[in-house]
Amino acid sequence: MDFSSSLPPSHSPLYTSPFIPNSSFPSASPYISPSPSLASTALFCFLLSLLALLGIGGNLYTMGLLIRRRRGRRRRGCSSCCLGGRGVPLPSCLSSSPPSLSPSSSPTSSSTSLHLQVLSLALADLLYLFTAPFIVYDSLAADWAFGELGCRLLFSLDLITLHASIYTLTAMSLDRYRAVANPLATSSSPSSGLLRVGLAWGLAVALSLPMMITLHLEDGDEGQLCVPAWDEQSSKVYMSVLFCTSMIGPGLAIGALYATLGRLYWVSQTRPWASGSGGSMSYPPRAPRPKVLLLILGIVLAFWACFLPFWVWQLLPLYRPDMLRTVPVGTQVTVNRILTGLTYGNSCVNPFFYTLLTGGKQRRNRQTPTSANQLCRKSSPQ
Template identity: 80%
Template sequence: MDLLGSSPPTSPYTLPVNSSSPVPSSSPSVSPSPSLASTALFCSLLSLLSLLGITGNLYTLVLLLRRSRGRRRRGAACCLTRIPVPSCLASSSSPSSSPTSSPSSSSLHLQVLSLALADLLYLFTAPFIVYDSLASGWAFGELGCRLLLSLDLLTMHASIFTLTAMSLDRYRAVAHPLRTSSSNSSNLLRVGLAWGLAVALSLPMMITLHLEDGDNHEGQLCVPAWDEQSSKVYLSVLFCTSILGPGLAIGALYATLGRLYWVSQTRPAWATGSNSACSPRAPKPKVLLLILGIVMAFWACFLPFWIWQLLPLYQPDMLRTVPVGTQVTVNRILTGLTYGNSCVNPFFYTLLTGKQKHNNRQALAPANQLCRKSPPLQ
C-alpha cells in the first residue's frame, strides 16, 4: 500500500485508489501502469501473507482463550487454603495476590490478545489492496476510503503502544516484584488506553480523507483535505508516536533490564542476604528475548516503510531521479513487508505465551504442594 500516493502528500497508509499511480508526490505526473506479471505476483504474495497471518492470529486467539479457561479452573482448586508467604511479603499479601493467581501472566495474555487483534484488523485490509491493484476504480466509496486507511494507522499505533506497555510490565516485574500485583481491571485499562491513544492519533486522518479525481484521468485517489505543510507536520508527529518515541522508551527499558541481569549474574551469593525474595529478580532471558523479538520485527518491517514515506517530504529532489517503475516496486515491497510482520507475529505470540505458562507452572509447583497438605480454612 502506498502511503504517499498523490499530491499533496497523504498520510502514511494513504492508498491511491488507482493502482496505476502508486507513487510518491514528487514523482512525475504521468506514470506508466505496472506490468501484468508484476501486479499478479504482488497480489498473489499479499494474498498468501494475509491468509497465513489471519490463520496464525486466529490460532493465537483460540489458544489464549483455552489457556484462560484452564487458569480459572486451576485457580478454583486452591482458593481456600493456608499458604505461608515470606515475611517480607506478609504486609502486602491479600486474597488477590494468592500464589494461584498470576497477575503478570494475566497481563501478558491480555497484551498478546491486543496484539493479535491489531494484526487481524490490519490483515483484513489486504483484500482491498489486492482489489485496488487489479481493478480500474475504487468501488467502496468515500466511507471505505476513510475506514480502510484510518484502520491502518489505528492498528499500527495500537500494536506499538501495547508493545511498550508489555516492555514496561516486564521491567516492573523484574525491578519491583512487590508492586506487580495488578487487577484485571487495571490491565484492561492499560490496554484500553493504548487503543484510545491510537484512535486519537488516527482520527484526523479519518476526518479529512476524501476521494478526488486523479490527474490525466487516472481514476480516483484517497487524499486528505490539507496542504503539503500540514501533511508534513502530521506525518512527522505520527513517525514520532509510532517509531521514534516508543523506540526510545523500549530501548531504555531493555538497557535497564540488561544491567539488572548483568548484576544478578555477577553478584556473589552471600550478597543477596536473607531477604532475597524481596530483592529485584533476575529477568527471565527467554521471555524478554521473545518480547524483544516482537519489537525488533515491528521496527524492521515499519521503519523502512516510514523512511520511504518521509523521504519525499524532506528530500523531494532525491526521488525525482528515481524511475517511476522503481518507485512502484519499492512501494509494493515495503507494503508486503508490513503485512509480513503481522504474518510472523503469531509465531512469537505462541512461543511467548507458552514460555510464560511454563514459568508460572514452575513457580506454582511449591504452592500446589502446600495446597494438598494444608487444611482448609475453617
C-alpha cells in the first residue's frame, strides 16, 4: 500500500515524484544523481523481492482463509435454526431464543462486515505488492519498458490502494465505536458493510484520477520517462491534497474515535450503575473488547509508521528544496530506498494482524450455532 519506488538509475533526476520513479518536479535540482553501486542496487532489489513474496503469500492466505470461513458459515447457517419435520421453524424455538440471537443484533452481521473490511485491506495490500516486480525491473534497467498504459495503471494503482486502505481502516474504527457507544442499535448488515467498502474504493479511484489522466511518456536523454503533465505549482497543490486525504483527515477521524472509545471505557469501568427515572436501571456504556480494538489500532499505527516518514520525505522537495540540496546524493538514495522498503514491509506485516483480528471472531461464531441447537433441543417437543 505504498505509492513510491526506489530512485531510478543514473539517467533519472535527483528529486523524483512520489508516484513516478522516472519523473522530476520542475523545480528540482539540475544535478544528476550518480549511478548507485551494483551491490547496493542488487541488495535493494533482493530485499524488495523478498518482502513482496512474503507479503503476497500472507495476503493470499488471509483472503483464502476468509473466503473459506465465509463458505463454512453459509453451510452451518441452517443448523442454527430450529426446524420441524417439513423445514418450518418450531414456535417453541422462536419463542425461546434470546434477543441477542435476533437478526437485528446477531454477531454474525458484525463479523461479516469485519471480514469484508479485512478482505478489502488484504486486496489493497496484494494489488500494491504486485507492483514490486516492475519496481525491481525499473531499478535495474535504463528505460521505462511498460508503455503508456503501464505508466498510467501502475502508478495510479499505488494511489488507489493507499486511499482504499486508510478509508477501510476508518470504517472499521467507526464500526467499533458504534458497537460500543450504542450496543443496542441494529448491527451493520452485510449489504451496508459492502457499501462502505465500495465507497472507500470509489473515493480512492476518484482521488487518483488526476494522476491517471495526466500521466504520459516523454523521451528523455537516455530513454522514455513516465511523467505527469503539470507544472510545479499544480504538483504542489495535488500532493498537498493527497497528504490531507490520506493522512491528516483519516488520522484526525480515527484519533477522535479512539479518544472517545477510551473515555467510554473509562466510564464503564469507574461509574457504577444508577437507578433511572421510574425505578428503571440505567446501564453504563458497554466496555469494548480490548483485543479487536487494539488489533485495529495496531494496523492503523503500523500504517502511519510506514507512510508518514515517506510522505514527509516526498513533500520536503516541494516545501523546502534548499534543505535537500545540502544532503549528499548518496544519502538521499539510501533514505529513499529504506523508506520504500518500509512501505512495502507494511503490506508484508499486515496479514499477521488480519489473521489475529478474524481468528477470535471465528471461534466465537462457532459457539453460536451450538448454543442455538442446544436451546432448540431443550424446547422442542418430541
